[in-house]
Amino acid sequence: xxxxxxxxxxxxxxxxxxxxxxxxxxxxxxxxxxxxxxxxxxxxxxxxxxxxxxxxxxxxxxxxxxxxxxxxxxxxxxxxxxxxxxxxxxxxxxxxxxxxxxxxxxxxxxxxxxxxxxxxxxxxxxxxxxxxxxxxxxxxxxxxxxxxxxxxxxxxxxxxxxxxxxxxxxxxxxxxxxxxxxxxxxxxxxxxxxxxxxxxxxxxxxxxxxxxxxxxxxxxxxxxxxxxxxxxxxxxxxxxxxxxxxxxxxxxxxxxxxxxxxxxxxxxxxxxxxxxxxxxxxxxxxxxxxxxxxxxxxxxxxxxxxxxxxxxxxxxxxxxxx
Amino acid sequence: xxxxxxxxxxxxxxxxxxxxxxxxxxxxxxxxxxxxxxxxxxxxxxxxxxxxxxxxxxxxxxxxxxxxxxxxxxxxxxxxxxxxxxxx
Numbered sequence: 163x164x165x166x167x168x169x170x171x172x173x174x175x176x177x178x179x180x181x182x183x184x185x186x187x188x189x190x191x192x193x194x195x196x197x198x199x200x201x202x203x204x205x206x207x208x209x210x211x212x213x214x215x216x217x218x219x220x221x222x223x224x225x226x227x228x229x230x231x232x233x234x235x236x237x238x239x240x241x242x243x244x245x246x247x248x249x250x251x252x253x254x255x256x257x258x259x260x261x262x263x264x265x266x267x268x269x270x271x272x273x274x275x276x277x278x279x280x281x282x283x284x285x286x287x288x289x290x291x292x293x294x295x296x297x298x299x300x301x302x303x304x305x306x307x308x309x310x311x312x313x314x315x316x317x318x319x320x321x322x323x324x325x326x327x328x329x330x331x332x333x334x335x336x337x338x339x340x341x342x343x344x345x346x347x348x349x350x351x352x353x354x355x356x357x358x359x360x361x362x363x364x365x366x367x368x369x370x371x372x373x374x375x376x377x378x379x380x381x382x383x384x385x386x387x388x389x390x391x392x393x394x395x396x397x398x399x400x401x402x403x404x405x406x407x408x409x410x411x412x413x414x415x416x417x418x419x420x421x422x423x424x425x426x427x428x429x430x431x432x433x434x435x436x437x438x439x440x441x442x443x444x445x446x447x448x449x450x451x452x453x454x455x456x457x458x459x460x461x462x463x464x465x466x467x468x469x470x471x472x473x474x475x476x477x478x479x480x481x482x483x484x
Numbered sequence: 485x486x487x488x489x490x491x492x493x494x495x496x497x498x499x500x501x502x503x504x505x506x507x508x509x510x511x512x513x514x515x516x517x518x519x520x521x522x523x524x525x526x527x528x529x530x531x532x533x534x535x536x537x538x539x540x541x542x543x544x545x546x547x548x549x550x551x552x553x554x555x556x557x558x559x560x561x562x563x564x565x566x567x568x569x570x571x572x
Contacts, residue, residue: 321529
């Protein structure tokens with residue numbers, strides 16, 4: 163993300179949030195430093211302790227009514243107190259018109275004063291969602307991202323291991339490609355990882371020996387997705403005789419991207435292994451776990467139960483002297 | 485890990501032919517080779533990755549090599565850029 167200026171916010175959202183700039187144009191370069199907005203009621207009333215000056219300020223119906231209820235000089239002094247802080251800007255909701263002194267002060271201080279046609283609540287929600295997106299951290303990694311039965315699987319592994327071929331095979335079977343080779347991960351709303359591709363690459367993939375192919379053209383729109391939540395990582399690697407691979411799946415291994423933890427499976431590749439079928443099973447198994455079933459643990463529990471029953475029977479038979 | 489900055493000096497930039505040369509060179513080595521341009525980091529062994537860098541003449545790229553044969557790898561990769569991939 164670049165610098166988040168009031169100007170950028172204004173240009174990108176002016177239609178959707180019905181924004182119009184009424185004063186303080188010279189201050190459009192001010193930076194928004196926090197992905198949250200604030201209603202400065204306490205500050206207007208005179209309490210300045212702990213005022214969050216890095217946020218956009220919203221004046222709703224009650225703030226405006228409060229200012230109007232004060233004697234003119236006092237209202238002006240209240241607004242000036244707000245404008246003295248290095249806040250990014252002030253937005254008035256519900257299309258309410260600012261008083262003349264507000265326009266004068268905003269122009270004086272170079273403080274962007276914006277009016278929005280939306281209600282305060284709606285403005286609050288929409289700006290918060292927008293800023294959360296703008297401020298969400300992101301990284302770009304070398305991987306392939308697929309939607310398999312609605313489960314977002316991130317394929318990682320060294321170059322040439324067969325991630326793209328796996329993607330192609332999955333698309334053939336009706337699953338959807340998000341991105342190949344270059345995947346951008348973004349943390350959204352605190353704990354959800356969202357993967358997207360790069361606009362440059364689109365839904366092209368490179369298949370060794372064939373070259374670059376366009377999945378959207380070849381398979382149509384049903385074969386692609388623009389973005390998908392990452393639910394698990396499948397790490398592909400060459401079969402290593404020495405390495406100990408997961409055999410039972412009793413323990414779930416995790417990995418972390420941008421502070422978000424997701425399950426990670428390491429799947430060894432060897433000739434004749436059908437990674438596509440494995441992927442489908444991985445996706446379905448993940449859903450089972452989400453729905454509260456853990457096949458490996460249930461299987462082991464069942465065996466233990468059977469052994470116990472057998473032991474009970476044996477004990478009975480042993481002590482059965484008829 | 486070794487890091488080096490390189491500049492693209494050939495007129496046409498990192499287009500298909502140089503990108504292929506770069507990927508083939510990178511693929512010879514075991515080391516992980518990453519190329520960074522601004523916020524974007526791609527794997528030098530992936531043709532799609534290298535192509536979407538869309539790096540034109542004059543662009544500075546950061547190359548990160550990590551692995552056993554990193555010294556040889558970075559030397560050969562940097563030489564490719566220095567020679568302008570054998571182009572003007």
